[in-house]
């Protein structure tokens with residue numbers, strides 16, 4: 001009985017350890033690409049350029065670059081109100097897309113490393129988890 005408990009503890013620990021591991025950036029970007037096609041492309045378009053005055057661009061977006069946390073929050077919880085992206089003002093509504101923290105991290109890594117964008121750091125699931133709604 002004691003032995004079984006011991007085995008149980010080891011496997012739970014092993015599982016938690018496995019769950020805690022972040023996936024490699026390349027894999028995250030690949031997964032993010034699929035999420036982008038399903039959830040974001042309809043507004044921000046395949047080329048990431050969005051639609052002038054309606055849906056802001058993600059490609060070369062200064063907002064995304066300079067307001068990374070706000071952008072992640074926006075994808076996780078939704079974004080509304082006036083923002084300026086590359087000198088153009090937008091005052092629209094992006095509803096939350098219902099992605100879990102891992103999916104938010106993946107899609108962020110995709111948009112941050114596509115269309116000429118280049119992120120300095122990988123967005124991790126735990127970073128997304130820690131972002132609270134404001």
Ligand code: HEC
Nearest residue numbers: 039040043056057061063064071080081090091092093094
């Ligand atoms: C229904 C249309 C729609 C969908 C779908 C959508 N967005 Fe948005 N997104 C918007 C609008 C509108 C804004 C600007 C909101 C505002 O004016 O405050 C925005 C803003 C943003 C911004 C910040 C501004 C910028 O251009 O840098 C990011 C980043 C972003 N969206 C990423 C995503 C990602 C990633 C997805 C998919 C998971 C997604 N969006 C899905 C409409 C959408």
